[in-house]
Amino acid sequence: MISDTQRDAYLRDGAIRLPGAIDAGWLERLADAIERDIESPGPCFHGYEVDGGGRFHGNMRVWEHDPDFSAYCRESPLPALAANLLGVDRVQLYYDQLFVKEAGTDAPTRWHNDLPYWPVRSKHIMSFWVALDRVTAESGALEFVCGSHRWGTYFQPEPFAKGGTPYERNPEYVPIPDIDANRKEYQFVGWDLDPGDVLAFDAMTVHGGPANRSAVRRRGYTVRYAGPDMTYYEGPGTSPFLHDPTLSHGQPIVGPRYPVVFEG
Numbered sequence: 001m002i003s004d005t006q007r008d009a010y011l012r013d014g015a016i017r018l019p020g021a022i023d024a025g026w027l028e029r030l031a032d033a034i035e036r037d038i039e040s041p042g043p044c045f046h047g048y049e050v051d052g053g054g055r056f057h058g059n060m061r062v063w064e065h066d067p068d069f070s071a072y073c074r075e076s077p078l079p080a081l082a083a084n085l086l087g088v089d090r091v092q093l094y095y096d097q098l099f100v101k102e103a104g105t106d107a108p109t110r111w112h113n114d115l116p117y118w119p120v121r122s123k124h125i126m127s128f129w130v131a132l133d134r135v136t137a138e139s140g141a142l143e144f145v146c147g148s149h150r151w152g153t154y155f156q157p158e159p160f161a162k163g164g165t166p167y168e169r170n171p172e173y174v175p176i177p178d179i180d181a182n183r184k185e186y187q188f189v190g191w192d193l194d195p196g197d198v199l200a201f202d203a204m205t206v207h208g209g210p211a212n213r214s215a216v217r218r219r220g221y222t223v224r225y226a227g228p229d230m231t232y233y234e235g236p237g238t239s240p241f242l243h244d245p246t247l248s249h250g251q252p253i254v255g256p257r258y259p260v261v262f263e264g
């Protein structure tokens with residue numbers, strides 16, 4: 001489970017590393033599921049354009065089509081970890097997402113925070129990114145801007161990498177600052193990872209990652225969970241893949257797309 005020190009760091013910084021949170025059995029199932037998805041991606045596939053070779057495979061809501069992704073989202077240690085970090089006694093799966101940067105892929109992940117991309121609102125909503133490979137700065141390790149989850153700022157969504165579909169402008173969102181040009185103004189957390197290490201981060205924490213310039217793949221798989229306060233949001237700028245015509249603005253998020261995965 002989560003120690004008090006880890007939880008304090010999560011609340012303070014907006015991101016922590018959970019070393020070895022996922023065991024080899026789950027990693028093997030996920031690795032096979034990822035190959036199946038690359039071979040035959042579902043309807044939310046969003047590959048990015050890459051200059052000079054490589055591939056950045058993105059896809060979301062993959063658990064809805066694959067029994068191993070589904071089992072991982074529901075039965076792995078993640079739902080209980082989410083309850084603990086979010087400080088709630090009921091957790092719903094929001095959705096899941098794949099980010100596979102092949103070796104030698106010149107596609108950085110731009111700085112962003114996640115919640116503005118999502119047609120939901122919640123004060124208890126977060127993600128777990130599991131590494132399936134050894135991850136280093138050279139292969140595209142994510143970095144997080146310390147404390148940015150407490151700024152309360154919704155940054156205008158943009159495509160993660162070249163070739164992604166543009167997002168509608170939301171007048172309530174603000175442009176992301178040029179973090180790379182002003183690194184001295186911010187504090188960052190980020191880690192090298194071993195397979196099975198997990199990054200846990202708040203949906204408002206600003207994060208991004210460099211290209212994969214290494215000779216090793218960088219397979220990341222993210223699952224997003226929320227507490228009972230999650231409601232639907234119909235403002236512009238969110239990802240069309242996450243829209244849900246069965247829900248209306250302000251309505252609690254319910255239905256088979258968002259199963260309850262933990263009740264304590």
Ligand SMILES: O=C(O)CCC(=O)C(=O)O
Nearest residue numbers: 099109114129209220222
């Ligand atoms: O793995 C990546 O490059 C991006 C991951 C990310 O932004 C996320 O999981 O929210």
